[in-house]
Amino acid sequence: MEGRDAAWFDALFRDHAAAVHRYLVRRAPRDADDLAAEVLTIAWRRRADVPEGAELPWLYRTAGFVLANHRRKKQPLTLETLPEQDVDDDPADAVVTDELVREALAHLSPRDRRILLLHAWEGLGGEELAVVLGISRGGADAALSRARSRLAAAWARS
Numbered sequence: 001m002e003g004r005d006a007a008w009f010d011a012l013f014r015d016h017a018a019a020v021h022r023y024l025v026r027r028a029p030r031d032a033d034d035l036a037a038e039v040l041t042i043a044w045r046r047r048a049d050v051p052e053g054a055e056l057p058w059l060y061r062t063a064g065f066v067l068a069n070h071r072r073k074k075q076p077l078t079l080e081t082l083p084e085q086d087v088d089d090d091p092a093d094a095v096v097t098d099e100l101v102r103e104a105l106a107h108l109s110p111r112d113r114r115i116l117l118l119h120a121w122e123g124l125g126g127e128e129l130a131v132v133l134g135i136s137r138g139g140a141d142a143a144l145s146r147a148r149s150r151l152a153a154a155w156a157r158s
Helices: 007-025 028-047 055-073 091-097 100-105 110-120 126-133 137-157
Strands: none
Touching: 007 055, 007 091, 028 055, 055 126, 100 137, 110 126, 110 137, 126 137
16 A cells, blocks of 8 residues: 555545546435545545556446445435436536436446446546446447447437
């Protein structure tokens, strides 16, 4: 854990806490503050496991696990219950209010939705998606391509 001291964590927090919080607000708006705190606590506890240069994808992956555990304890959050109000005026949030987009997303598997939202909302590319999904870069690129194709097919049906 050489170099992974309080200053390292302060930089990690400063650089990525807002992105982690936005990720969780989009998925669990009522509990985002607590979930983000839990993700960052895990990052501190497991700081030796956080890959240098891929901190944000690691945090997103951890947030996905924290969110999955949280949802197992509660009723699942549907797209219809996402907040009407924009968070930080992010244009990606406007997608949630579009009925056709919600309908098309609802026809996708949870994995396809996750991949597309990580790419569209969080701005992750192939290498970062690979880290979050725990697969190779080629696998991530293929998964994104397949998810896009299935979204296009769902869009055409609706």
